[in-house]
Amino acid sequence: MLKLLLCSRYLRRRKVVYLSVAALALSVALLIVVSSLFTGFIAACEQSAVDVLGDVLISCPVKFTHHERLIEQLEASDQVQAATAVMLTQGLLHLGKGNVRAVQIFGIEPERFQKVIHFRESLRGTGGLASLMSPQDSTMRGFVSIGVVTEPNELTDEYDYARAREALGLRVSLTTGSLRRPDTQAADRGPVRPRRASFQFTVADVIRSGHFFFDRESVFLPLDRLCRKLDPSAAGTYVQRVQIKLSPTAERASAIEEIESIWQAFGESIQLGYNIQLTDVITAVEMQARYVGEIRKQMGMLMVIFGIVDVGVIALIFCIFYMIVRLKQRDIGIIRSCGGSAGAVAAIFLGFGAVVGLVGALLGVLLGYLFTANINRIEAWVAKAFGLNLWSSSLYVFEKIPNTMDWGSAGFIGLAAIAAASVGVLIPALLAARTRPVEVLRYE
């Protein structure tokens, strides 16, 4: 009881203790914000990969036909919820006078694609991806990503939606580079001949995924019509990628194994030869692994740097407690003379240090949470007040700063703060414990 009473008294009366609480809270908040921002960014990278690619990808180095059969086989598996084939190519999009953009063309099966891919926001969105379909004899319809028709504002990072809406119904011209009809059955594929195709399509909708690079240069066209435009002599459609959404109960490793075996059997059936082995069957998250690894490394280094600097907090707590012990010599003497053991005296100061650590850590976590949760508002305010745009999607991929609190790191940092406070208070506590009443209570 005495220990608690003294702890709370020192905490209330010795205002200098608030300094150590403030320093601790500041350090904890800083580390939590850094950790949360990095962790949020990494999570956003991985989630955006899943959003725009699905859970698993089969990426073949050559284009192949009969993909409907592969999709059927995949969807027959319990591990797979949905799968869709995608044809990828590069192109140049002519949007108007002198306005030419290099674009990534996605040939998609709208209904299936919709089951695998999750776009965060489509501007109209009433018909979903199915509105891409149009009668065969009419002009082809296509979707363009928002960055193709409008740039994000330099200061606010917001797209000009009015301008994006103006693009709806616009008839644009697209040209793609050389393509060769795949003939996987033929042993001798003959010399490679470049092929080129130019055609028009109507912008049916504008898509925004929230991923800058995806939003910057994507064009979506119906797979069947795109293939016919690219190679009118081709019998069917051909693709080089299959995007898969796993079922919620799927176990990742076994799902990959099963997908690989389905792919192996399919590849053999259409005689893909060595391209079967050259094909990547990989999760969208694994595709990001190298980049994410580098970000984690940068985060680790930043945490170590700030962690080293925060050693200063231990020094600060040491100073403050040393001062308190020196000023409270008489209190200590009285406790000792009333029968308090050296351990009890040390426990008072260690407990006091732990309370300071706890209060500082809690305040730091609260501060860190408030800052992290409101970081987009703070950034918007800074941009408005000082004209300084700290975050831009062109630089950091995402339109919004990830603002999810990393509670795991916060807990660890909070505990580390309490431990640091206890370390800082250790020597003053020992000094207090060694105090002899006869020395401090004598009156000359």
Add this chain to the structure above:
Amino acid sequence: MYKIILPLRYLVNRRISLLAVSAVALSVFIASVVLTVMHGLVGDFKEKNHLFVGDCVVSTPSLVGFAYYELFVEQLEAMPQVAAVSAVVKSYGLFTMGDRHSGGVQIVGIDPIRHGRATGFAAGIHYHAGDLASLFEPGYDPNLPGCVFGIDRIFLKDDDGAYQYDPCVPHFGFDITCFPLTAKGALRGLGSVSSKRFYLSDVSWSGLARVDDHYVYLPRAEAQTLCGMGGRDKRINAIHVKFSEGVTPEEGTERVRDLWTDYRENRSGASLAYLMDTVTVSDWKRYRRASIAGMEKEETAMIILFVLVGITTVFIVFVVFYMIVTHKVKDIGILKSMGASSLDVMALFGGFACLVGLCGAALGLLGGWQFLRRVNALEDWLHEKWDFQVWDRSMFAIGDIPHDIEPSVMGAIGISAIFACLFGALLPTWQAARLRPIETLQANQI
């Protein structure tokens, strides 16, 4: 004299003050290392951008470009402030190599000799180093039309970030496809796409990831034909200018802007004069600000973080001074009773704060300097022993960790440390100055 002796005595005898010195030294050490590396990275990135575009760029954002540039180039070359000029075509295109590799590229049409003089282009050429005249002649057959690709499209990097060059330029053919645009910006009829096969004659390195991955250099005349910018009134998209020794980019750009304004007025009656409406004259920093601003923001954010972290150091100094003042009330009382004014007491503790800051800053900077001297050797050792690199060189266009001491950065950190100490000591010093001898020297306190 006591204002010098007492601070020195406090520093030596009061061991607690060494804690303040250590805290300052630690903060200065970390700040000097991190900010030097960051400053080096930003400086290196800026320099690469500067070399990439030259000192000044006269350009239009429109892919249609602008005409009547030949005479303006001649006028520029006649200016004493201008050392070299390069007219450039810029457009988008597609490259295809067989049926496997295809992609979007930024097409840049140049006169290699002129572009080499106006920018740092020549330094990034590998197989034709020192021989830009034959840059577009592939070594395996000089009669073939040549092209120069950004190096990242052709060669891979090893773990140390070094490119794995082939001994001779690889025999690759690329079909380059463009949209030819009319002077009014319209497409020259649907299906009118220009395409030509070029053969790799060299690779270009700029150290800028987007450039080295997306650019293909073609002879300017070929690029003009492909993009529909040839013919009677040839068009280009940009003019890169390098200024003579002693002319700053800002001064030179101002002169070029004046010249362009006059030139544009004189040509206002020409049939394609409207194309000059979108032309701007920018120095290299402004021209590349979209790329550079991000790095500068990160450097600013890092400085702000260190300012926040530095608050702890201010707190430590405050507590240490508070303790010293509390313990030295008798000294202060004696000094005051002997005639020292409050200002003298403030000067005494202010001097002590300066001394703490100075010692901490000196120690921290010395440590930082020694660490930076060895940082690359340390990273090599870590890489060899633990396979750890600060940056994966096969992913990032970064060479050695920047370690050049920048006096302005070091000076700013050192001065900030001294000011932090003065700030931290402010309140205790003020309290010391307000002490009254009668209170501090009372007998019952002895």
